[in-house]
Amino acid sequence: MGFINWTELFPGEWSSTIFILYVALFINQGVLVTLSQHEGKYQYNTVLVVLMTEVLKLIISTLLYLQENPMSSILHDIHKYRKVLTLYMVPSSLYCLYNNLAFLNLATFDPTTYFLLLQFRVVITGIVFQVIFKKQLATKQWISLIILTAGCMIKHLSFDFYSSFSDTNFKIDVNILFIFVQTICSCLAGVYNEYLLKSEGANIHLGHRVRLSKDAYLLAIHDVKLPTKKKFVRQIAVALFDYDVLASSTVIGRSSNRSRDAKKDQDILEPKKFAALQEQLKNRPTLSNKIPLK
Structure with a gap:
């Protein structure tokens, strides 16, 4: 069993810092959304929040683009790469639905349960990635996916230590369906984006x-x-x-x-x-x- 090659895992000077910040912000997003609730409900329009967030991303992306390109080239590039723009409407729409479902699901589940159930997308992504890209997963990867699946299932089991195991309930309701739809959106958007990057077009x-x-x-x-x-x-x-x-x-x-x-x-x-x-x-x-x- 070999050692972890940290140079390959974090090749850039800021790779480890960006990774830690990404994890911290991702987790705190769920916690902050939960704290913003009042008696399990939001006192603001969650759809508007998602829209404002996406507009902010667009503004930041445009500013980064203008650091290396003139303003006059924006419309030219949009027209030149209009096919790519159209193709990327698919994953962007899936992520839009994902972000709206995040507010809905965080109103139902606590952040810990939410993030644990959301990790089921890793399982779906692994299976879809193997089917689409014809890439065989290693044995260790399959074992990891099985453990992750078992963890998601156990978390949703309702145990009663004073009753027999046969009385254990596995709760399935519409909220689980929403979590499943959210994981599917994340999975399909990620795989589709990978497909576009590896397509024959450019x-x-x-x-x-x-x-x-x-x-x-x-x-x-x-x-x-x-x-x-x-x-x-x-x-x-x-x-x-x-x-x-x-x-x-x-x-x-x-x-x-x-x-x-x-x-x-x-x-x-x-x-x-x-x-x-x-x-x-x-x-x-x-x-x-x-x-x-x-």
């Missing part, structure tokens, strides 16, 4: 008939200077294979001689993708100039 040919979406490529080369080929190759490799494949595979199908599992067989990295990765390493200084960043 991609870059890396060589050897291997293509990577433009968004994924730009994320990989973001903040990578030309001399730092090691970091560039690592990020392109993650974009091509993902962390799980890289952790369980090698070029020749065996671990390094320096590894404690040197004699243990491992999966072989897909030769075509590995050849494309080598091509990127060779052409790194000139390739970045060919990719339009705007």
Whole structure:
């Protein structure tokens, strides 16, 4: 059993800080929404709150866009990428429904129960991701999903320690249905967004008939200077294979001689993708100039 590679888990200087802030804000959002209730009801229009939140996100995104682009290019880019804009209406609509259901469900469940039941989306996402992207989940991942499912079910069991186990009730009502719809919205929006990023519409040919979406490529080369080929190759490799494949595979199908599992067989990295990765390493200084960043 190997150690956790923190460098891969948090590759950027601010990665760990952003991760901690994300978790803290995500949890506190549920707590703050619950505290804003009065006798289990909201004294404000929750739909309007969601709308104002989305408008604020739009304003912030526009300001970030204007830091690197002129104001005149906004309408031009909207027209140029109108197909992408239309496609992203699907996940945005799902997230809109998700945010409205969050207020409804937090009025019914306490934050602890709400967040625990909401984690069932990990199970649904894992199954849908495997079906759509034809990616087999590892045994450890399936075990994690089973444990998570069991935890969600146990949390909703009604135990009475003074009665027999057969008298234990499993409560299913319309509120559970709302939680299920919320998890489906989150799952489908995330998977659909991943599908758009990996679709054939806007991609870059890396060589050897291997293509990577433009968004994924730009994320990989973001903040990578030309001399730092090691970091560039690592990020392109993650974009091509993902962390799980890289952790369980090698070029020749065996671990390094320096590894404690040197004699243990491992999966072989897909030769075509590995050849494309080598091509990127060779052409790194000139390739970045060919990719339009705007």
